[in-house]
Amino acid sequence: MAVGNWVKVANVSDVPDEAGYRVEIDGYPVAIWNVGGEICATQDSCTHEETSLSDGDLWDDVVECPLHGAQFNVRTGAVLSLPAIFPLKTFPVKVEDDAIYLELKD
Numbered sequence: 831m832a833v834g835n836w837v838k839v840a841n842v843s844d845v846p847d848e849a850g851y852r853v854e855i856d857g858y859p860v861a862i863w864n865v866g867g868e869i870c871a872t873q874d875s876c877t878h879e880e881t882s883l884s885d886g887d888l889w890d891d892v893v894e895c896p897l898h899g900a901q902f903n904v905r906t907g908a909v910l911s912l913p914a915i916f917p918l919k920t921f922p923v924k925v926e927d928d929a930i931y932l933e934l935k936d
C-alpha cells in the first residue's frame with residue numbers, strides 16, 4: 831500500500847484572499863486556493879487545454895478558467911461548466927501555523 835508523505839509547499843501568507851497561488855512540485859503545477867480562510871489544492875492546469883487556473887478568477891469555491899471560461903469547484907475538483915469535461919485532481923491539505931502541507935502519494 832502506498833504511503834503518502836506531507837510536503838510543505840507554501841505559507842498561508844503567500845496565498846492571496848480568494849485567488850490562486852501556483853507552486854510546482856517536481857515540475858507538476860499545483861494551485862493553492864484560499865476559500866474564505868480554508869486552504870485547498872488542485873492541479874493548476876485546466877483539464878480543457880492546460881491553461882493555468884491560478885490566473886483565473888475565484889468566486890467562493892469556484893474558479894473560472896481565464897482562457898475559455900470552464901468552471902471548477904476547487905474544494906472537490908468537480909467540473910461545473912463546459913468546455914472542460916474532466917475534473918481536477920485535488921490534494922489533501924493540512925495547515926500548521928503558517929505552513930501549508932500537501933499529501934503526495936508515492
Ligand code: FES
Nearest residue numbers: 876878879895898
Ligand atoms: S483551457 Fe480552460 S476552458 Fe479551455
